[in-house]
Amino acid sequence: MAEHKATALLITCMDYRFVDSFYKEAHALGIEHSYDRVAIAGDIKNVVRPSKPGDAELILRQIEISKELHDIEEVVIISHQNCGAYGELAGLSADQELSVHTQDLLAAREIIISRVPGIRVLTFFATLKEGDHNNIMALKKLLHDSTSGNTRSTYQQAVV
Numbered sequence: 001m002a003e004h005k006a007t008a009l010l011i012t013c014m015d016y017r018f019v020d021s022f023y024k025e026a027h028a029l030g031i032e033h034s035y036d037r038v039a040i041a042g043d044i045k046n047v048v049r050p051s052k053p054g055d056a057e058l059i060l061r062q063i064e065i066s067k068e069l070h071d072i073e074e075v076v077i078i079s080h081q082n083c084g085a086y087g088e089l090a091g092l093s094a095d096q097e098l099s100v101h102t103q104d105l106l107a108a109r110e111i112i113i114s115r116v117p118g119i120r121v122l123t124f125f126a127t128l129k130e131g132d133h134n135n136i137m138a139l140k141k142l143l144h145d146s147t148s149g150n151t152r153s154t155y156q157q158a159v160v
Contacts, residue, residue: 006070007034009063011077014039018080021126025078025139029122035076036066042085044077044108060115067116074120075112078139079105081128094127101125105142 008031012022026032038059040046046055066072079101081094089097105123112121123142 004070005034006036006066006072007031008036008074008076009066009072010035010037011043011059011063011075012037012039013043013078013080013083013085014041015080015083018126022078025124025126026076028139029076031076036062036070036072038062042083043079045083045085045104047111048104048107056111060112063112063116063119067119072119074122075116076122076124077105077108078124078126080126098125102142 010022010026010031012018023032026035040059044059047059048056050056063075081097081101083089086097086100089100092100102125105125109121109123113119125140125142127138127140
């Protein structure tokens, strides 16, 4: 058992524009004083489509370390609209951008669950205020249908 217990590991983009927003979202999710955090450009893009060898392993190892040291029960991933690390999405519609992030969130969830059995993985996508890419407008939770083994690619507004 861990000497210092944390509820979750929060994985976010490192983007400085959202440091305060991510803290507020963690508070709204009920983990504000009990989470470890990994902040890396593109958040989980590095797990599913790493640009350099070792990128995925670095993040996955942080999850394992958080589990070992702080006995986390869940991993919370927040991806965001207009992410610079997803530069290839520039020019796509909001729906197309959301589709790519959804695929990456789902793939990362499966990779993490296979690597750390028994861990719960919650995935979110943050949309930005129109004309103000420095503030999160809404946080949407990707719903997972665990009864059928399939994941529904639908979102619901998170309570934030």
